[in-house]
Amino acid sequence: MTTLRAEAVRKTYRSDAGDVIAVDDVSFTVEDREFVSVVGPSGCGKTTLLRLFAGLETPTAGRVLVDGERIEGPSPERAMVFQSFNLFDWRTVRGNVAFGLERQGVPEAERRERVDDWLDTVGLADFADAYPDELSGGMRQRVGLARALAVDPDVLLMDEPFGALDAQTRAVLQSELLDLWEDRRTTVLFVTHDIEEALLLSDRVLVMGAAPNAVTRTVDVPFERPRHGRELETTPAFAEYRREIWDHLRGEQ
Amino acid sequence: MRHARELAALAAAESTLSAAGSTLAAAGSTLAAAGSTLAAAGSTAASAEPMTAMDVRARVRDPLFGVASLAFAWELLARLVVDRLPPLSGVLVAGVDLVASGELVGALAASLPTLALGYALAVAVGVPLGLLMGFSQRADALADTPVTTLFVTSVASLLPLLIAVFGAGLGFYVVVVFLFAVFHVTLTLRAGVRDVDDALVETGRVFGASRFGVYRHVLLPASLPHVAAALRLGAVRAVKGMVVGELWVYAGFGSLLHGYQRYSQTDSALAVVLVLMVLAAGLSGGLGALERRYAPWQRVEGGVR
Numbered sequence: 001m002t003t004l005r006a007e008a009v010r011k012t013y014r015s016d017a018g019d020v021i022a023v024d025d026v027s028f029t030v031e032d033r034e035f036v037s038v039v040g041p042s043g044c045g046k047t048t049l050l051r052l053f054a055g056l057e058t059p060t061a062g063r064v065l066v067d068g069e070r071i072e073g074p075s076p077e078r079a080m081v082f083q084s085f086n087l088f089d090w091r092t093v094r095g096n097v098a099f100g101l102e103r104q105g106v107p108e109a110e111r112r113e114r115v116d117d118w119l120d121t122v123g124l125a126d127f128a129d130a131y132p133d134e135l136s137g138g139m140r141q142r143v144g145l146a147r148a149l150a151v152d153p154d155v156l157l158m159d160e161p162f163g164a165l166d167a168q169t170r171a172v173l174q175s176e177l178l179d180l181w182e183d184r185r186t187t188v189l190f191v192t193h194d195i196e197e198a199l200l201l202s203d204r205v206l207v208m209g210a211a212p213n214a215v216t217r218t219v220d221v222p223f224e225r226p227r228h229g230r231e232l233e234t235t236p237a238f239a240e241y242r243r244e245i246w247d248h249l250r251g252e253q
Numbered sequence: 254m255r256h257a258r259e260l261a262a263l264a265a266a267e268s269t270l271s272a273a274g275s276t277l278a279a280a281g282s283t284l285a286a287a288g289s290t291l292a293a294a295g296s297t298a299a300s301a302e303p304m305t306a307m308d309v310r311a312r313v314r315d316p317l318f319g320v321a322s323l324a325f326a327w328e329l330l331a332r333l334v335v336d337r338l339p340p341l342s343g344v345l346v347a348g349v350d351l352v353a354s355g356e357l358v359g360a361l362a363a364s365l366p367t368l369a370l371g372y373a374l375a376v377a378v379g380v381p382l383g384l385l386m387g388f389s390q391r392a393d394a395l396a397d398t399p400v401t402t403l404f405v406t407s408v409a410s411l412l413p414l415l416i417a418v419f420g421a422g423l424g425f426y427v428v429v430v431f432l433f434a435v436f437h438v439t440l441t442l443r444a445g446v447r448d449v450d451d452a453l454v455e456t457g458r459v460f461g462a463s464r465f466g467v468y469r470h471v472l473l474p475a476s477l478p479h480v481a482a483a484l485r486l487g488a489v490r491a492v493k494g495m496v497v498g499e500l501w502v503y504a505g506f507g508s509l510l511h512g513y514q515r516y517s518q519t520d521s522a523l524a525v526v527l528v529l530m531v532l533a534a535g536l537s538g539g540l541g542a543l544e545r546r547y548a549p550w551q552r553v554e555g556g557v558r
Contacts, residue, residue: 056455076461086456089550090474099470103461131550151460 002067002154002187004030004053009062011048022048024212025062033185037198038215039245040208046191049208050159053189054080066155076100079148083160085140087132093143094119094128100151118146121180138169142176149180158190162197174200175229182226195245199238200229207245209252217248339520348524356509357528364495364505367423371430372491378431379438379487380480386439387446388472404436408494412501426498433494438487445479446472481544488536496529 011023023045030036038046051057052064055074064071066078079100087096094115101111119125122142132140141161148156162170174197181188181201192198198205199221207217219241223232232238324341331340339347351357386393386400408429415432419425449472457471499507506525513522 054459056459074455074458076459078459080456080459082452082456084452086450086452088453088456088471088474090477090548091550099457100460103463103466103470133550147460 001032003032004155004187004189005063005065005068006049006052007063007065009049009052009059009064011045011052011057012060021045021213023052023059024214026208026213026215027062028206028215028218030187030189033187034204035181035188035190035202036204036206037190037192037202038206038208039192039195039198039249041210041249042193043213044208044210045213046193046208047159050080050157050189050191053155054078054157076104076151077153078155078157079151079153081141081144081148081156081158081161083163085132085137085144085164087140087143087147089132092129092131093124093135096132096143097146097150099147104151114150115146118150121149122146122176136169137165138173141165141173145173145177145180149184153186156186156188156190158188160192161190163192163194170197171229177201178225178227178229195242195249196233196238199223199241199245200227200232205245207248209249216252217245219245337519339523343520344523344527347518347520348527351521351524351528360505360509360525364499367426367498367505368430368491368495370423371427371494372434372488374427374431375434375438375487375491376484379435379483380442383439383442383483384446384473384476384480386443387449387476388468393443400436400439403432404440408432409497412497416502421502425502426495426504429498429501430491430494433497434487434491437490438483441483441486442476442479445482446476448479449475477548478544481540481548485537485540485544488540489533492529492533492536 006026006028009023009026010021012019012021014020026045026049028036038049040046048057052059053066053071055071055078071078088099091099094112097115097118098111101114106114116125116128119128122145124139124142124146127135127139132143135143141164144161162173165173178201190198190201195205202221205219205221206215207219208214209216221241223238327338327341331338331343382396382400386396411432412429415428416425419428453471453475454467457467462470496506496510499505500510501507503511506529509525510522513519513525
């Protein structure tokens with residue numbers, strides 16, 4: 001059971017031009033094992049929102065809760081996948097995936113087994129001893145995904161994880177993520193600016209606007225699972241949802 | 254007290270050295286290139302990338318061609334234009350004599366211990382200090398002004414003072430080598446550590462690294478390539494410091510250089526300069542090979558950064 005909850009969360013930054021409001025009075029709940037996406041234009045505060053849940057930022061006002069408890073700092077219970085991968089260049093693929101388990105003091109033999117399992121799952125078994133520099137963008141993000149999943153987190157926080165990839169690789173990784181999530185449903189908060197990606201993956205989409213940087217609309221996504229990208233994206237219903245969110249975002253600006 | 258003639262000799266030798274410096278850099282990159290070729294050839298890593306024709310050209314052929322052109326230009330210039338400049342061939346012959354007479358071995362025996370000692374001290378102080386200044390804003394605030402002030406001070410101008418304090422013995426040479434190298438090591442390393450992406454630190458925290466764990470498992474390994482760069486720069490500076498110290502109070506290479514210059518044996522003097530270049534480039538190239546061995550994720554092309 002892991003739920004995420006934002007209660008009247010506000011986050012402001014000091015700058016020379018006065019206070020900048022990054023997140024303005026946002027409240028929502030992500031239920032246990034729910035996949036929720038946040039979409040919105042650049043600068044709408046969606047990444048800040050994710051960082052608040054990661055414990056990398058503290059709210060200026062309001063509360064950010066996991067299972068009703070205030071978040072005090074980062075924790076592998078809420079593992080993160082980053083847009084720019086943030087892999088450790090000096091570690092091999094295996095070493096990167098093992099990082100969180102090492103910090104938790106998982107014994108070497110068990111660690112190795114779990115890491116190799118995940119490398120198998122994301123299709124990187126043959127690259128276990130390669131360094132991140134030697135991998136393509138798609139492979140690097142598979143490492144990022146395996147690193148996050150290896151610590152067996154309650155929550156997966158994903159910050160535009162496929163934003164730096166080409167369209168084809170993105171589609172492949174989206175469908176892999178769908179499969180992974182079918183097998184192992186964790187609570188996911190997924191930030192993206194790609195409306196189709198949000199609709200394809202999520203149970204619910206939160207739409208954030210800029211000025212104010214708040215959630216201005218919530219869209220329930222009723223498509224049946226398991227979902228398949230190419231088929232789903234060509235249905236009239238999908239197009240209807242896409243237009244609805246698109247029109248809403250345009251109306252905001 | 255030393256008088257004007259020695260000062261002039263020092264100035265002349267230093268300018269010879271700095272002129273040689275650019276040649277040294279060229280030779281250094283050739284060495285480094287040759288080293289990386291060796292490393293690539295000897296590598297049994299998973300990535301068995303075949304070297305393309307372009308790689309071979311960039312790593313071996315072009316640098317060698319650069320050095321050969323320089324050698325040819327020197328030879329021509331000496332034979333046809335500049336009367337006083339001994340041709341490279343003559344310098345190489347003088348170099349053979351230098352080895353055969355045992356003078357080179359003598360100079361090495363006299364100079365290398367002070368070089369090693371001064372450099373080791375510079376590394377022992379510069380690496381921890383540079384890391385500390387990079388990691389901690391507090392440490393940086395404390396150390397920045399003294400370190401930067403000493404960094405911009407000409408060490409050569411401190412030589413009379415150093416001789417007064419340390420006498421004309423081993424201590425003097427070691428301190429000069431140390432002072433030439435230590436601030437470059439410190440400041441190169443500080444700049445490198447500051448360059449480490451904050452996002453990696455956050456990633457470390459997200460995946461459960463403690464405050465200490467972030468230093469141990471993120472900042473330190475991320476800084477290792479910069480340590481290697483700082484060590485290389487420090488080694489080149491240490492060789493310069495060794496020569497300057499030995500020109501001030503004659504010893505080792507300094508007395509060789511002084512003796513040859515005094516009797517206008519320019520070919521032998523230049524042979525000594527060549528040996529010093531090879532020494533510095535060899536140290537730098539050797540440390541580069543170590544870096545490739547122990548930091549294989551980092552592929553810094555070229556020599557000193």
